[in-house]
Amino acid sequence: MKMVFMLNLARWLRALIVASSLVWVAACWAVGAGEASSASAPGQLKIVTAFYPFQFIAERVAAEHAVVQSLTQPGAEPHDVELTPKQVAGISTADLVIYERSFQAAVDEAVAQSGNQEVFDTTTAVPLRPLTEAQREGAHGDEVHGNAGHGGLDPHVWLDPTNMATLSRTVADRLSAIDPAHAADYAANATALESRLDALDEQFATGLASCKRTDFITTHAAFGYLAQKYKLHQIGISGLSPDAEPSPARIADVQAQAREHGITTIFYETLVSPAVAQSIAGDLNLRTDVLDPIEGITAESRGQDYLEVMQANLTALKAANECG
Ligand SMILES: [Zn+2]
Known part of the structure; x- marks a missing residue:
């Protein structure tokens, strides 16, 4: 009798472990596919961003007023991102899409086909510069990527903190137009972020x-x-x-x-x-x-x-x- 109970207990534990790891795997998969974060509460905006630095800006400026998704998963290369059908659909229904035209071909295409008018192409606020001579020298093998194919522009504007400040202000303006009720919050959040970015710029300037x-x-x-x-x-x-x-x-x-x-x-x-x-x-x-x-x-x-x-x-x- 006791033996049978022990066996049953062991079987139960095993079933429990299998079940809970399935839940865990499912949760990871959902996070990986960007689904767990996609549920926005009533009154919250849904912002889709192309990759991390824009996600960072959107999260800081919108704060509790929006759910922010990134089309590039953490740890993935944004240069050659491919989109899932779910992500493409998300671009159509987003309250605001923030992307950098000419950087990620798949995102450019999805934005163009979505018909969504609430898109912020960051190159309209911070234009991309042509590659420098030194970058061209090293550009061997780049023809398979979007950069060389899009007129040899350098997409990495976010590594200058003052460009990030410019984008923060513009994102605040766009959000205020979409959601005027919270315009004061967006402006205040952008100002707070700008002062952090200005301080960072100052540290780089003096440090170097x-x-x-x-x-x-x-x-x-x-x-x-x-x-x-x-x-x-x-x-x-x-x-x-x-x-x-x-x-x-x-x-x-x-x-x-x-x-x-x-x-x-x-x-x-x-x-x-x-x-x-x-x-x-x-x-x-x-x-x-x-x-x-x-x-x-x-x-x-x-x-x-x-x-x-x-x-x-x-x-x-x-x-x-x-x-x-
Ligand atoms: Zn890069």
Whole structure:
């Protein structure tokens, strides 16, 4: 009798474990598909953003008045995002879509086909700049990505904090037009965010004002706007597309520049394998470190949000270039 009870208990426990792990798997799947976050309460707006930095702005400016979704899942590469049918449908029904035209072909197409008029193309507020000569040099292999195909524009505007401030103001204006009842909140939230971004800009400007070197080498040439703003010179190994394999000739060229400029550190980004950076650094006896293009926040990120990861980027740049 007792034995039977024990067996039943064991069976029950096993069933319970299986059932609860199924629930867990289902919950993860729902989060991964961006569904768990898509339920907005009555009166809340639904904002769909193309990738993390715009999600960050929308969450800060709209706060409790909106549910914010990102079309690029955390840890995924925004450069070559593909959309699920559910995400495409979400673009049609969103109260506001925030995206950067010419960056993600799948998003451009879905926005165009949605017929949704409440879209904010960030390039209307912060125009994209053509690639610099240095970015073009490293752009080997980029033809498979959208960047080269869209007139050679650099999408990474968010790595200049003053551009983020401009976008925050514009998002507040758009939200106020859509939801005038909360216009005062949107304005106040945008002002608060702008002051954080202005402080960050100030820290970069002073932190990078006197450095032994101004050149830095990074796998993914995402830091053109940052470099121009703070008078640094970016040397990109793989050009604009994060996962392109540099040619042997490009690697030799980068190594020659590293020697010429007395480079101490080869930077790589969190979302992509550090193998290329490590092999270049190893040959020259240099360090490797992370410089994060903030295209997504994951457990690997050196901070919980845009502001914290930018601080980590500043710390890394100061150490590499011996700024003081
Ligand atoms: Zn990028």
